[in-house]
Amino acid sequence: MIGLYVPGSTLVHRAPALAKLGLLAVTIAVITVLQEPWQLAAAVGGVCVLFLAARIPPRMVWRHVVPILWLLAIAVPVQALFAGWTAALMMGGRVAASVALAALFTLTTTVSSVLDACQQLLRPFRRWVDGDRVGLLLALTIRCVPLTAEIVREVIEARRARGATGSLTALAVPVIVRSLQSAEALGEALVARGLDD
């Protein structure tokens, strides 16, 4: 979601975020209970069709699938030892299809659409929960990931330049201090942009 959105105007892109979120939850629940290999094969085929329909470049799909392959490379053989290869491959297929579907949601949905969806979901609870505030909290959380990564990168470079490569303190202290300074500055910027209530 942190800059992963692939711009497009396909049906998958244009579908309302709330509907996509609901369908994602239902589909993953269905995939989880599939028992027959042909049913899972059909589900995986369906996921592939959705990726094609969304016109997601294959390298983007690959980038999302690779991390889960490492996990499956360990989990599938272990599962095979206890429950046999069929059950292990079924488990691997279910996980891969679910992760791919979640990635499809991320790749075709903007953060602001997700925030709007969250606010819609929270509307029935508006007496107790401020949907705007939760949306802002989510947006800031997502925004802070690259911001913190940049701070860590700069501190590591500065640490290297001063020859303190092995020191955890030399990394943690400036990262925490700079993160707090950035948080304060971000808060000030939000106030300046009129989000002070």
Added chain:
Amino acid sequence: MSVIEFSGVEHSYGERPVLRGVDLVLGEGRIGIVGANGSGKSTLARMINGLVTPDRGTVTVDGLDVARQGREVRRRVGFVFTNPDNQIVMPTVSEDVAFTLRKSRLSKPDVAERVRSTLERFGLAAHAEHPAHRLSGGQKQLLALASVLVAEPSVVVADEPTTLLDARNARLIGEMLSSLEQQVIVVTHQLELLDGFDRVIVIDDGRIVADDTPDAALGAYRSLIA
């Protein structure tokens, strides 16, 4: 043009006074504020937007007291920070510009149109769906400026907007600020940014030591730091 008025303004951070009895009326279209580090110029600029309120005295924008009517003041006064990374809130360029209008009463198509035209004006239309944190330094500062101007404030205050930029991007931001219809108040160490300005104020140790045309005020500033 808006009229910004400082009356007997004093402010301290802990025991350290940063503004001492400042009286000013700002009504010109282009105003520069210069001074050494720690002289109080950024505090003065932040007071125009109500980010900092005075310990003593009052600051008003078109008669609105920044301490008591901060929200109304911030609708009129946009603020551009030194580091655009701290000002960007949303992951993509268009989302960040639209974020400013989140609390406006504009319809979604109107917001989209305003964002589109703003990005076009700032040369960022081609980056609309790109991750904001992957823009260059100059593009990030342009985005910060676009995110402020999409709300159509009547005053733009920029606190050292070119300090982190290379010469080319600094010139670009300077040209963009000069082209604005709005009243512009710029705090800067880069004196060439003030070419063509109407008025320059020099602050030293919390006091206004020169307040004149750019040539006269910058002459006084150069003497001060010599």
